[in-house]
Amino acid sequence: MAIALIGFAVLLGLCFLGFRVGFATLIVGFVGFAMLRGWEASFAMVGQQVFHDSMNYNLSVIPLFILMGVFIVHAQISKDLYDAAYAALGRFRGGLALATVLAAGGFSAVCGSTLATAATMSKVAMPPMRNYKYSDRLAAGTIAAGGTLGIMIPPSVPLVIYGLIAEQDIGLLFIAGILPGLLLITLFMICVGIVVRRDPLAAPDAPPLEPARKKEAIRGTLPVLILFIVVLGGIYSGAFTATEASGIGAFGAAVIAVMRGNLRSIGEWRTCLADATVTTATIFIVLLGAIVFSQFINLSGMPYDLLDFVDHHELTPFQLVIFVCVIAILMGMVFEAIGILVLLVPVFLPALQLSGIDMIWFGILVVLVSEIGLITPPIGMNVFVVKSVLPDVKLGAIFRGVTPYIIALVTGLILVLLVPQIATFLPGLMR
Structure with a gap:
């Protein structure tokens, strides 16, 4: 176990030096395996694992859902989603902030990327909130927090990655994320209500949408709603697998983008495909690095030492889950969601499975913990995304603005x- 701990220390050091998580895990896993079995064995292991796992048919779900998200972003559907949400919630105090939460949830349902959700909603939601004198703290904090919904509400790339690492059904994970996602939207809306009640000046009243614009916005959201129902409804009913759903989703998103006049030139197609390719390659490097790193960790015996630790201290399954969640929260202050998954899950997977823990439930917990890390200092990835889109908003104001939402996520x-x-509950109905 000592060499595994040294490996983790080196990995953290490389990450702090600026190495990407994927390359850092690949380097540490390769060198660590070589220290235990020799360089020749390590070269053979890396070659075999990379070739074997990159040919995994289930991996095709990642580029297809990413492509779906890219097409949706390019379709510029976010403005209609925001206006439709405001049409429903604008009569309440803090209506623009409430609409931001609901629109972020809706956008996440067809985008699947927390960073894209945060960046897009920054451009769509911030101008009207500023026009009506919303405080930057409330406005930017709501946008950053709303972006976290992108990794819980399906389709979610982190849920896909967790499913591949833990060998769990991706379709069940997607369905499992629906109710927690709705719960978080509700908690975020309660946060807005509490903030504006304590500080009415943070969210002055705004006029309702014009009837014509309201109808136009609702019509504009219908294709996205239909796509979401088809993709998740097909998975839930068993009509098609998650991999097939990703292909249908990508095709449907492309059709929506073409219908809205935003994907009709070769250049636009090239841009979308290039964006999806770069994102997919980045995630695949992380995945392959995690696979190599997990081979080193397994060979070091660390997972089995953790099993002995659990047995020796007689930890109950619930105590074990809490222990892992605490570690994940601490990691979330340094690593992004995918980094947490690839570093944490392989280490604790044997102990969790032998304790009889429902791995679908645990997957939702880990992703929820990752959401907390997205808006928690010192990293707070979503906070910095919002800051990059809104450079005139002070970083401290955004971090203060997300504080109520951190409490909501912990709740x-x-x-x-x-x-x-x-x-x-919902996955149980499918089994």
Whole structure:
């Protein structure tokens, strides 16, 4: 186990020096394996694992869902989603902030990327909130927090990656993310209500949408709603697998973009495909690095030492889950969601499985913890994304603005911990 701990220390050092998680895990895994079995064995292991796992048919779900998200972003559907949400919630105090939360949830349902959601909603939601004198703290904090919904509400790339690492059904994970996602939207809206009640000047009243624009916005959201229902409804009903759903989703998103006049030139297609390719390559490097790193960790015996630790201290399954969640929260302050998954899950997977823990439920918990890390200092990836789009907003104001939402996310985590059925009820109906 000592060499595994040294490996983790070197990995953290490389990450702090600026190495990407994928390359850092690949380097540490390769060198660590060589220290235990020799360089020749390490070269053979890397070659075999990379070739074998890159040919995994289930991996095709990642580029296809990413392509779906890229097409949706390019279709510029976010403005209609935002206006439709405001049409429903504008009569309440803080209506623009409430609409931001709901629109972020809707956009996440067809985008699947937290960073894209945060960046897009920054461009769409911030101008009207500024026009009506919303405080930067409330506005930017709501946008950053709303972006976190992108990794919980399906289709979610982190859920796909967790499913591949833990060998869980991706379709079940997607369905499991629906109720927790709705729970978080509700908690975020409650946060907005509490903030504007305590500080009415943070969210002055705004006029309702014109009837014509309201109808136009609702019509504009219908294709996205239909696509979401087809993709998740098909998975839930068993009509097609998650991999097939990703292909249908990508095709449907392309059709929507073409219908809206935003994907009709070769240059636009090239841009979308290039964006999806770069994102996919980045994620695949992380995945392959995680696979090599997990081979080193397994060879070091660390997972089995953790099993002995659990047995020696007589940890109950619930205590073990809490222990892992605490570690994940600490990691979330340094690593992004995918980094947490690839580093944490392989290490604790044997102990979790032998403890009889529902791995679908645990997957939702880990992703929820990752959401907390997205807006928690010192990294807070979503906060910096919003800052990059809105450079005139002070970083401190954004971090203060997300504080109520961190409390909401922790509340959601506690609720899913105490009431696992929030995550397991819908998948249970499919089994």
